[in-house]
Amino acid sequence: MKIQKLIVGALFASLLVSTSCKKNETAETNSVEQPAVTDSTSMNDSASMAKPAEETKMVGGAEMYPSKNIVENAVNSKDHTTLVAAVKAAGLVETLSGAGPFTVFAPTNAAFDMLPKEAVSNLMKPENKKALAGVLTYHVVSGKVSAADLMNKIKEGNGKAVLTTVAGGKLTAWEKDGKVYLTDEKGGEAMVSIADVNQSNGVIHVIDHVLMPK
Secondary structure: HHHHHHHHHHHHHHHHHHHHHHHHHHHHHHHOOOOOOOHHHHHHHHHHHHOOOOOOEEEEOEEEEOOOOOHHHHOOOOOHHHHHHHHOEEEEEEEEOOOOOOOEEEEEEHHHOOOOHHHHHOOOOHHHHHHHHHHOOOOOEEOOHHHHHHHHHHHHOOOOOOOOOOOOEEEEEEHHHHHEEEEEEOOOOEEEEEEEEEOOEEEEEEEEEOOOOO
């Protein structure tokens, strides 16, 4: 009988030890740090709130950013150094950096080179500041007028659209072979070579000739 009691006691003790080990293993397993669950909805929401990339255009070897104003973009164009110098000489930097909106028909350096050198140098002189400002503002129209807007105006006008410039003069827009052209008050013509260069305060259309008022 004593032997049987000893055997039963040993088995009972073994069972207790086994049960305790299993409990410890379970506790250790539960205590292991579980990987964080990523909230895909939250990530998608953050991505959708990210600022979209700006749609830029290349002018004069530089990107033109819609978030920058007319002057900030123009100073980076290698094709418009003469225009920028003229804008500074005429005291129009502050105006063209303002809220606007403005539509600027921007002649390239090559366009200015077509004019007599004496004419350009004379306009740049301090005493001719008012005349220079008159020529430059003849290239500016109040409001933002896109190429599509111009084409619509041309169609509505049976092939011609008359624009009033900030200088008070008139420009006549017309279309040929899908291109927009401008005729100034002296009969000179300029073609829009790069359209819809959007700015924070308007739009620039690059042209291949300088437009002259009366």
